[in-house]
Amino acid sequence: MAKDQADISGGDNNHAVAADQLRAFVERIERMNEEKSAIVADIKEIYAEAKGTGFDSKVLRKLISARAKDVSALKEERAIIGLYAAALGMDEGIFG
């Protein structure tokens, strides 16, 4: 077995070490997943609060996703310009 390879195949003395490593990774990921779930719950709450204040949450969602898309659309546009510039042998740097 390569030395940079975790051993979980059992039978020999590296077993425990790999199991501990595995457990550590699993715990870290599960901890982060919990944090993520908490944030998702918070976001849901804010939408509910907005709804209670009279805002249509569907419209609000569209608005926010539209704003997010504007940003990614801008990046996309620059990427396309860069590609065409490269295709034409231009210096892409001039676009910032």
Place this chain on the structure above:
Amino acid sequence: MAKDQADISGGDNNHAVAADQLRAFVERIERMNEEKSAIVADIKEIYAEAKGTGFDSKVLRKLISARAKDVSALKEERAIIGLYAAALGMDEGIFG
């Protein structure tokens, strides 16, 4: 207009108030969305680190999602797929 209803339509000065409220909600949600993205990126990093240590990240994901689910529900699902497979004369052993 009901007093608990945000004003986003009228022709009076409540416009500004509703607009401020809306802006506040949008900012709060976008802030939380950024936090969520950061966490998702962190999780991705941990998987990468685990992979670098020799663990199979695909297997790791399946393991973690299995831990998040109810054991009896998992067994139940497998049993149903097994029934379908049997109806087709497939090797039922392959499901897990």
Place this chain on the structure above:
Amino acid sequence: MAKDQADISGGDNNHAVAADQLRAFVERIERMNEEKSAIVADIKEIYAEAKGTGFDSKVLRKLISARAKDVSALKEERAIIGLYAAALGMDEGIFG
């Protein structure tokens, strides 16, 4: 068991009927999947041909996806306008 429910649970005489139905659905889907794969392969071929003619396939892909996005962006825009119109109690029909 409800009469509109496929029986794959075994043991009784509806077993064979449901198995035949299941097999038919599986075969239809797998047939369509094959067609889809053939089309995907064809598309790949066209890109290769374009590349052989001197076109940068990466640029070509960007061009085509940008054209596709223009169409969906228009639909999205109309959907948003419709939502706002509805929120304001307007007749959406006037937008076409």
Place this chain on the structure above:
Amino acid sequence: MAKDQADISGGDNNHAVAADQLRAFVERIERMNEEKSAIVADIKEIYAEAKGTGFDSKVLRKLISARAKDVSALKEERAIIGLYAAALGMDEGIFG
């Protein structure tokens, strides 16, 4: 310019030729993309029909994707997950 290179940059009359070629490639690809979309829609319809007949479409999807894969690879994967689960002291029964 090499003679097998499409001209999308020069200042001469080959412009028109390259533009026509490009247009032709774009049209062919977009045509195929439409066909692909039609097939995808058809597949979706079949799943809906199967669901209407009482089959669980989620299970059906898993079944079909399993059929598309190599059986020994699937068994191998399950065995590895079992090893990981054992390292964590989980109930391995849910994987096998």
Place this chain on the structure above:
DNA sequence: CCATCTGCAAATTAAC
């Protein structure tokens, strides 16, 4: 409350 549907995340797949 269920069933449909959109939107997001993950897994596969292709390109380099």
Place this chain on the structure above:
DNA sequence: GTTAATTTGCAGATGG
């Protein structure tokens, strides 16, 4: 082999 892109699958949200 590794990153990037497409596609599939899932979960959450909305409307009946």
